[in-house]
Amino acid sequence: AQSVSQHNHHVILSEAASLELGCNYSYGGTVNLFWYVQYPGQHLQLLLKYFSGDPLVKGIKGFEAEFIKSKFSFNLRKPSVQWSDTAEYFCAVTLFSGGYNKLIFGAGTRLAVHP
């Protein structure tokens, strides 16, 4: 069965530090990959997505992610975090079947950024 692993459940950083959140998936076929973010008290928002092409994907708010097929990974990065990046981050992979995409989520990583 397809699954997504996010290795860090809690990450604490100071402002201006660099961020990398790990995401690994288990699925041998063609994958579409997503990172969603959930700010405190807000709804789940799309941060970035990868379907094909350049494996380095740029998203909103200075985030980027790199798809490494050989490692089954899609790690999220940001060179310099801000206090406003405090949120929970979810990696997801889609399984397309029956005419719709089934999203399979990782457990999430809670990021706390201290001023």
Next chain:
Amino acid sequence: ETGVTQTPRHLVMGMTNKKSLKCEQHLGHNAMYWYKQSAKKPLELMFVYSLEERVENNSVPSRFSPECPNSSHLFLHLHTLQPEDSALYLCASSARQGPTDTQYFGPGTRLTVL
């Protein structure tokens, strides 16, 4: 962003109550989804409706009953719930664009079962 709205935002109910959660999407999409977000567990897909037809029921207990009267509205009817059903229930929608389909989420309903 008000593309997908959910009401109520918070709900407290007893185990013998019957209540309904409502979701409405304003994005012109034709697939809608219910997810459950529990503490310390990944988001779990519960139901999928595509063109108003239920296409996925992810082994959800019958005390949860979905309804999709049209492509813009999705309901989740609740009855005789258990305390372990307390969670954040998220609705999402998508345009059904094939493998590159992207789901957009509502703010969720925080459900507490006493």
